[in-house]
Amino acid sequence: xxxxxxxxxxxxxxxxxxxxxxxxxxxxxxxxxxxxxxxxxxxxxxxxxxxxxxxxxxxxxxxxxxxxxxxxxxxxxxxxxxxxxxxxxxxxxxxxxxxxxxxxxxxxxxxxxxxxxxxxxxxxxxxxxxxxxxxxxxxxxxxxxxxxxxxxxxxxxx
Numbered sequence: 001x002x003x004x005x006x007x008x009x010x011x012x013x014x015x016x017x018x019x020x021x022x023x024x025x026x027x028x029x030x031x032x033x034x035x036x037x038x039x040x041x042x043x044x045x046x047x048x049x050x051x052x053x054x055x056x057x058x059x060x061x062x063x064x065x066x067x068x069x070x071x072x073x074x075x076x077x078x079x080x081x082x083x084x085x086x087x088x089x090x091x092x093x094x095x096x097x098x099x100x101x102x103x104x105x106x107x108x109x110x111x112x113x114x115x116x117x118x119x120x121x122x123x124x125x126x127x128x129x130x131x132x133x134x135x136x137x138x139x140x141x142x143x144x145x146x147x148x149x150x151x152x153x154x155x156x157x158x
Contacts, residue, residue, distance in 0.1 A: 002125050007116070008090065008134050010108040013081045020047055020084050027074075039064040048072075050147075051083050054158065078108075085110040087147060092119050093137045098130035102149055105130055120136040 010016045014024045021044025029037035039061045040048060045068055049055045061067035072080075078095070085093045090110040098105045109126070113119050119136070126134055139146025143157040150157050 002129055004109075004125060005111060005113065005122050007094075008047065008085070008110040010085070011106070012111070013077050013108075016084070017044075017077060020044060021067075022048060022080070023064065024077075025069075030071060035073050036077075037050070037062065038070050038072055039067055040070060041067045044076050047084060047087070048080070050087075051080055081108060083122060083147075086137065086139050091138060094126060095135045095137065096126070096130050098133035100131065 010021055017024065017038075022040035022108050023039045023044070025037045026052050027033065027036045029035075031063070038044075039065055040057060045057050051149055057068035057070055059069045061069050079109065080103075082093045082095060087113070088110075091117065092111045094109040095104050096109060096113070111119065111122065113122070119138075123134075123136060141149045143150040148157050
C-alpha cells in the first residue's frame with residue numbers, strides 16, 4: 001500500500017465552497033444550463049471578488065437576504081476551490097480526476113510542504129495510483145503571498 005503525505009482532502013467541492021460563504025442554491029435559475037445560482041455571504045463575496053480579479057456583486061441574496069448572489073458557470077467551482085486552498089496557505093494542491101479499470105477518483109489534495117523534492121516524491125506516488133488526470137497547482141506569483149503577479153511597469157498588484 002502506498003503511504004502518502006498528510007493532506008487535506010476535498011471530495012465535495014460544493015460543500016467546501018459553502019463553508020467559505022459560496023452557497024450553491026440551484027441550477028434552475030439559468031435558462032442555458034451553463035450556470036448555477038449561488039448565495040454569497042461577506043466572506044464569499046471577498047473570495048470570489050478576489051478570484052475574479054476585482055469583481056463586486058450587486059444582486060441581492062436569495063436565501064441569505066443579508067448577502068449577495070451570483071450566477072457562476074459550473075466549471076468555475078473546481079478552480080475556485082483550488083484557489084481557496086492556496087489562499088488559505090497550502091503550498092500545493094493536487095487535482096485528481098482519474099479514471100482507470102474499475103475505479104474513478106475525483107478529489108483535491110492540499111499540502112503544506114517546504115521543498116519541491118518532497119512534493120515531487122509525493123507526485124510520483126500519486127501518479128502510481130492515479131496514472132492519468134492529475135494536475136498540480138502552487139503559489140508562484142510575485143505578489144499577494146504568491147497569488148498574484150506584480151505588474152512590472154506600474155508596480156500594481158490589484
